[in-house]
Amino acid sequence: MDVFANQSPNAAQGFFEIRNVPPGEYTLTLLVRRDGRIRPVFIPVDVVDRDIANISETIPPAFDVSGRVTLEGRAPGATVLKDSIQLVPTEAIPEIDSYAISPNPQTGEFTIPALPVGKYAIRLGGAFRSYDTWVSDVNRGEASVFDSGLSVGGNLKEPLEVVLKSRGGVLAGTITDPTRLRPFPYATVVLVPTKSRRQNSALYKHSLSGEDGSFVFTGIPPGEYKLFAWASVIPGAWENAIFLQRFETRGAEVTIVDDSPKRVELTVIP
Numbered sequence: 442m443d444v445f446a447n448q449s450p451n452a453a454q455g456f457f458e459i460r461n462v463p464p465g466e467y468t469l470t471l472l473v474r475r476d477g478r479i480r481p482v483f484i485p486v487d488v489v490d491r492d493i494a495n496i497s498e499t500i501p502p503a504f505d506v507s508g509r510v511t512l513e514g515r516a517p518g519a520t521v522l523k524d525s526i527q528l529v530p531t532e533a534i535p536e537i538d539s540y541a542i543s544p545n546p547q548t549g550e551f552t553i554p555a556l557p558v559g560k561y562a563i564r565l566g567g568a569f570r571s572y573d574t575w576v577s578d579v580n581r582g583e584a585s586v587f588d589s590g591l592s593v594g595g596n597l598k599e600p601l602e603v604v605l606k607s608r609g610g611v612l613a614g615t616i617t618d619p620t621r622l623r624p625f626p627y628a629t630v631v632l633v634p635t636k637s638r639r640q641n642s643a644l645y646k647h648s649l650s651g652e653d654g655s656f657v658f659t660g661i662p663p664g665e666y667k668l669f670a671w672a673s674v675i676p677g678a679w680e681n682a683i684f685l686q687r688f689e690t691r692g693a694e695v696t697i698v699d700d701s702p703k704r705v706e707l708t709v710i711p
Contacts, residue, residue, distance in 0.1 A: 464488050469496070503555040504593050508601030510544040510551065512574070517605065518546050520574070524566065526603065528553060529642070531560045531590050541566075542603065558594035563587070563603060564643040565660070573700065575609035575660045576643055578602075588641045610661035610697035614705035616650040616670045624654025625709040628670040631679045632658055633692070635665040642680060663699070667692035671710045 446459070457471070471482040482500055486493065510517050510526065524541035542563070544551040563579050579587040582599030586592075591601065616628045627649050634644035650656045650670065669679065669692045678684045693707050 462488050464490065501558050501594075503557055505552055505554050506556055506591075506593060506601060507550070507552040508603065510542065510549040510603045510605060512549075512605040513607060516547055516549040517544055521546070521605070527564050527566045528556075528561045528591070529564055531562055531642070539566075556593045560590040560592050562590050562642045573609045573611070573660045574605055574607050575662045576603065577606045577662065578604040580604070587643070588638055590640070608700040609659060610663065610700055611657070611659050611702040612661060612668070612695060612697070612705065613655070613657040613702060614668075614707060615654045616656065616707055616709050617654060619708060619711060621708055624650075625670070625672070626650060626652045626654060628654070628672055628709045629674050630656045630668070630670045630707075631674075632661065632695070633667045633669060633679055633685065635667075638664070639680070639682065639685075645680060647679070661697045663697050666695045666697065668695050668705055668707055669710065670707050 459469075465488055467486045467488060469484040469486045471484070484496065486496070506528075510521060512518070512520055521544055523543045526542040526544070527539040528542060529539045540553050540556060540561075542551050542553060563576060565574065565576060576587065578585055579591065580602040581591065612632065616625045616630060617623065618625045630648050630650055632646040633639065634641065638644055644662065644664075646658045646661065648656050648658065667689070669685075669688060688710060691708075691710050693705050695703065695705060697703070
């Protein structure tokens with residue numbers, strides 16, 4: 442992907458000048474630091490056969506998002522560590538990976554200040570990778586936004602409720618080579634939710650198989666899944682429907698009901 446940088450001598454005053462851009466359709470991305478956070482502005486630009494001058498845009502407002510985290514219906518206490526729940530933009534924002542949700546251990550309440558307009562998914566961060574905790578639902582008012590994503594912008598009066606549960610499912614197994622005779626080390630093993638929920642990035646899990654081909658996933662929400670293993674794959678490609686369609690018949694169907702461990706043996710996709 443080609444990226445063209447701002448070359449204006451007055452960039453600090455909000456001016457921009459981008460030179461030698463070939464014809465084509467682009468997104469002009471402006472990153473402005475306000476309120477201690479980076480605020481993105483996106484402007485579609487169609488470069489044809491002449492210079493484009495006097496483009497201007499107003500920085501959109503930011504919004505505070507408040508809510509409460511519960512674990513098994515109660516305040517999470519010390520179980521939920523600071524910054525261990527992430528609010529992740531569903532469309533990539535340069536220089537921004539995620540925003541942290543840090544609930545008060547005694548009340549579960551939290552506030553994320555100055556969020557840019559956009560859509561976000563909620564997922565557990567690295568602090569939960571070795572635990573059995575999982576996100577059961579995310580509600581805004583009486584409506585679930587767990588699968589559809591949280592839209593930030595406009596009226597955000599309803600508080601957000603992040604519902605966590607423990608004792609999620611456990612899936613373990615072994616990845617074998619195409620002959621099915623030997624274990625396949627360092628394969629990318631991916632657990633993908635059922636088709637109706639694949640827009641929810643929080644339901645995907647991925648890992649590398651060990652030297653003996655083994656893998657394990659914990660904290661899996663109950664539901665229907667497919668398990669895939671690739672010898673080599675671009676990270677995150679499995680969230681692209683067109684890419685995944687090519688491999689649907691190579692996945693193993695998995696049903697998670699409770700925390701009883703399940704085992705699967707799967708052949709790697711070369």
